[in-house]
Amino acid sequence: xxxxxSRASMVVKAKFxxxxxxxxxxxxxxxxxxxxxxxxxxxxxxxxxxxxxAKKRLELQEQQLQQSLVKLDSQAREALAAGREDxxxxxxxRKSGLQQQLQSLDQQTQQLQQQQxxxxxxxxxxxAKVEAFRTQKETIKAQYxxxxxxxxxxxxxxxxxxxxxxxxxxxxxxxxxxxxxxxxASAIDELTTSGALEDFTxxxxxxxxxxxxxASKSQVDSELEQMKSELGKGDEKKELQP
Amino acid sequence: MIVRVMGEGQFEVDDEVAKGLNExxxxxxxxxxxxxxxxxxxxxxxxxxAVRLNGARLPDEDLSPSEAIVPPDDLxxxxxxxxxxxxxxxxxxxxx
Numbered sequence: 001x002x003x004x005x006s007r008a009s010m011v012v013k014a015k016f017x018x019x020x021x022x023x024x025x026x027x028x029x030x031x032x033x034x035x036x037x038x039x040x041x042x043x044x045x046x047x048x049x050x051x052x053x054a055k056k057r058l059e060l061q062e063q064q065l066q067q068s069l070v071k072l073d074s075q076a077r078e079a080l081a082a083g084r085e086d087x088x089x090x091x092x093x094r095k096s097g098l099q100q101q102l103q104s105l106d107q108q109t110q111q112l113q114q115q116q117x118x119x120x121x122x123x124x125x126x127x128a129k130v131e132a133f134r135t136q137k138e139t140i141k142a143q144y145x146x147x148x149x150x151x152x153x154x155x156x157x158x159x160x161x162x163x164x165x166x167x168x169x170x171x172x173x174x175x176x177x178x179x180x181x182x183x184x185a186s187a188i189d190e191l192t193t194s195g196a197l198e199d200f201t202x203x204x205x206x207x208x209x210x211x212x213x214x215a216s217k218s219q220v221d222s223e224l225e226q227m228k229s230e231l232g233k234g235d236e237k238k239e240l241q242p
Numbered sequence: 243m244i245v246r247v248m249g250e251g252q253f254e255v256d257d258e259v260a261k262g263l264n265e266x267x268x269x270x271x272x273x274x275x276x277x278x279x280x281x282x283x284x285x286x287x288x289x290x291x292a293v294r295l296n297g298a299r300l301p302d303e304d305l306s307p308s309e310a311i312v313p314p315d316d317l318x319x320x321x322x323x324x325x326x327x328x329x330x331x332x333x334x335x336x337x338x
Contacts, residue, residue, distance in 0.1 A: 003267035004274065004286075007326045008248065008311040118249050125251060128302035136305065159305035166248050169314070172333050173249075173321065 015168065016161025026153050030137045033157055037130045040164055044123045047171040048116060054178045055112040057185055058105055065102045069095055075207060082214040087207055101188065108181045115174040122170040126163050133160045245297065246308035247290045247315070253297030262292055263310065274326070279319040290315035 072095040079087035136156050140149050243260055246252045255263075266289045273281035289312050300306065313325065 002271065003264065004270045004313055004322075004326070005263070005267045005289075005310045007271075008313045009308075011325060012311055121251075122249065125302040129305060132303040132305050155307060156305050158307035162246060162307055162311070166246065168333050169325075170249055173314075 012162055012165040013158075015165040016158070026150065027141050029157065030140065030153060033160065034130070034134060034137060037126070037133065037160060037164065040167060041123065041126060041130060044119060044126060044167055044171055047174050048119045048123065051112055051116045051119060051174050051178055054182050054185075055109060055116065058109045058112065058181060061185055061188065062102060062105050062109065065098050065105065068098055069102070072098070075211060078211050078215070079207075082211070082218065084210070084214065087210055091207055108184065111177060112181060115177050118170050119174050122167045126167045129160050129163050243309040244300065244306055245293050245310045245312060247293050247312045249314040249316075250290070250294075251302070252300040252304065252306070252308055253293045254300060255293055255297040259292055259296045260310070263289055263312070266292065274319070274322050277319060282319060282322060283316070286313060286315040286317060 072091045076088040076091040076095070079085070079091060133156055136152070140152055140156070143149050243255060243257070244252055245255050245260070245263070266285050270282060270285040270289065273285055293312060313322065317325065
């Protein structure tokens, strides 16, 4: 059974040898390869931007969940103060569910952060190699008649081709991860809007309605008490003045 | 010899390290074959560590090709299968 290192080498070589096969003469190969390197640099930059966007979306969702947690917590307190333990329990159960989601969002954000760092490192390496390649390309072209040039073209192209395959892999992996996370984020959004994950933070929830009913009832009660006592005082005064 | 750790960079390591690397590599291939994700991850990490800790990092602008390529150390089982079998995880380089 072949080891993973030799298999990785084969995969990497297969990718960039396609690139080198395309051009006929060495000078053309060099220019063509350089063009592809610049394209890949653009791709990796776009990849970084995509990861950043996905990460921001997750962070926004995290903030929303955080706010929901705070609200659910105060709703549970209100419910308990009003003697409605059943409502308080509902709010706390919901809160616990959200906390789990928040944790998984947090992990996903960290994973995206790692992908971002890798892509940035890959871009830096590729960028440095592309610049070195550009210089070497011109040198090789100038010395083209020398037999040595052929060997050096092969080496330079292999060295940069390897980096290109590596960067290509980094872009692909980041893309896969970003797509997974974005799909999950959309799923959470969808569940929330469809009501499957009942969102207690909108004003239309059962919990809110019940709590505001309790609140308004207790306000009516206290106003009534106030009025009664004022009237009561009035009565007392009347009695004192026959 | 020059070894690339994918997703990380190239390092110059001595023969002793290279030998150790080959032994770990055989076990990693077995772990992949057996579908043992945990073992695969552990071995890939040990391979990358061996290179990182004992090797001298090549500057980014160095264009030397590597004699050995170590797959990324956080490669999942699925990704490993995709990378080494079937369609391949590495996309074709940008087309014209």
